[in-house]
């Protein structure tokens with residue numbers, strides 16, 4: 001039996017179309033929703049993501065203000081820009097693309113963003129709100145995973161969910177969100193014993209470890225939902241996930257591909273957070 005392949009690209013398009021309609025009706029005396037996009041340095045992947053975010057903004061009807069700064073920009077200069085954007089009434093969301101160059105402290109920059117404009121959901125106040133179940137911005141990749149499952153009619157309540165990876169951007173927030181959906185959650189990492197056996201207990205397996213094709217069919221229970229958050233290059237330079245797709249597709253009940261799985265949802269949820277920031281103002 002072959003798994004259902006979850007089409008993240010199509011679901012992301014649907015979300016952007018819904019947001020476009022909403023923005024058309026929302027735009028008012030408050031002016032156009034506006035996202036400030038800050039990119040520092042020359043990371044090629046980051047440049048692609050930022051370009052795609054700006055294109056998504058244009059599609060949905062969000063104005064984007066672009067700050068593309070050279071690698072040599074100092075931490076103080078980035079912090080000064082964030083302070084300036086915090087103060088501006090016509091800026092509703094601030095996005096600082098990660099990773100920042102090594103001489104800039106990511107955490108300090110994130111903590112400087114006004115939590116009400118933190119559309120990435122990385123600020124400790126938003127992370128705290130998520131963990132106690134209060135309203136706030138939820139980081140885009142984990143929010144996208146939940147939306148992907150909801151729109152694919154995947155039941156989460158009461159299911160056994162195993163997450164591989166404990167990063168602040170994906171592993172920890174997706175654990176909180178799966179708890180919110182009433183799943184039983186296990187977070188695994190590099191020191192977890194018998195990893196493949198733990199994963200094989202999962203009804204829903206979420207993989208975010210950044211190792212190309214790490215998860216093979218030995219990790220997957222027959223019929224399980226497999227969500228692949230990885231973006232890697234294989235030995236031939238081809239884009240691939242953390243899951244060995246060809247191997248797992250025969251065992252899983254549903255699976256996300258890479259590309260066109262979770263990735264596009266990250267950008268759709270960023271758009272959703274921008275509209276939310278605008279509505280809240």
Ligand SMILES: Nc1nc2c(c(=O)[nH]1)N[C@@H](CN(C=O)c1ccc(C(=O)N[C@@H](CCC(=O)O)C(=O)O)cc1)CN2
Pocket residue numbers: 048049095096097098099120140141231239258259260261262263264265266267
């Ligand atoms: N400030 C942030 N920085 C980073 C985030 C983030 O959410 N906020 N996440 C990642 C990168 N990322 C968004 O910024 C991101 C990654 C991948 C995709 C995506 O659509 N991927 C495509 C493939 C694209 C390709 O060809 O390379 C897919 O999976 O289909 C979107 C956004 C780190 N930094």
